[in-house]
Amino acid sequence: MSVTETGATVWLTGLPSAGKTTIAYELAGRLRGEGHRVEVLDGDEIREFLSAGLGFTREDRHTNVQRIGFVAELLAANGVKVLVPVIAPYADSRDAVRKRHRAEGTAYLEVHVATPVEVCSVRDVKGLYAKQAAGEISGLTGVDDPYEAPESPDLRIESHQQTVQESAAELYALLSERGAA
Numbered sequence: 001m002s003v004t005e006t007g008a009t010v011w012l013t014g015l016p017s018a019g020k021t022t023i024a025y026e027l028a029g030r031l032r033g034e035g036h037r038v039e040v041l042d043g044d045e046i047r048e049f050l051s052a053g054l055g056f057t058r059e060d061r062h063t064n065v066q067r068i069g070f071v072a073e074l075l076a077a078n079g080v081k082v083l084v085p086v087i088a089p090y091a092d093s094r095d096a097v098r099k100r101h102r103a104e105g106t107a108y109l110e111v112h113v114a115t116p117v118e119v120c121s122v123r124d125v126k127g128l129y130a131k132q133a134a135g136e137i138s139g140l141t142g143v144d145d146p147y148e149a150p151e152s153p154d155l156r157i158e159s160h161q162q163t164v165q166e167s168a169a170e171l172y173a174l175l176s177e178r179g180a181a
Helices: 020-033 043-049 058-077 091-104 117-123 128-133 164-177
Strands: 008-013 038-040 081-085 108-113 155-157
Touching (some): 008 020, 008 091, 008 164, 020 038, 020 043, 155 164
Parallel strands (some): 108 155
């Protein structure tokens, strides 16, 4: 006899280099260690494989977010804990993903990794802030392209004020509280 696991989508939104992916992988490790089925839908990997050819216009970003949201909901509806570290800069795109989950009766949590742009630019994991400052790229979310922070996320993580482990533990506690861990 197998036990049916409750799936959920945990959408981690925030600026580039905010810590979204690092927190997602930390939490994924803990959940897997407890025997949960977990997938991390990393925004960079999705862009390479599922959304290849899309640019960074508002329309292309919306399409990318909707594709990711569809895959996340499909996995979550089938008992997988889906962690989605994706910038998703526009509130209406994130709201559409939330509505899709709600319509399907699938758990969805929005987490704002609220790291100030000054901290992100120092971390600069991919060198994007340096390239933008040097005039090599434009359209960097939170610098010269908009980022609409969630007004009422299920959780706001101040990653610059705590360790990765503390951030993941805070998110784990929310999952537990909502019956999804």
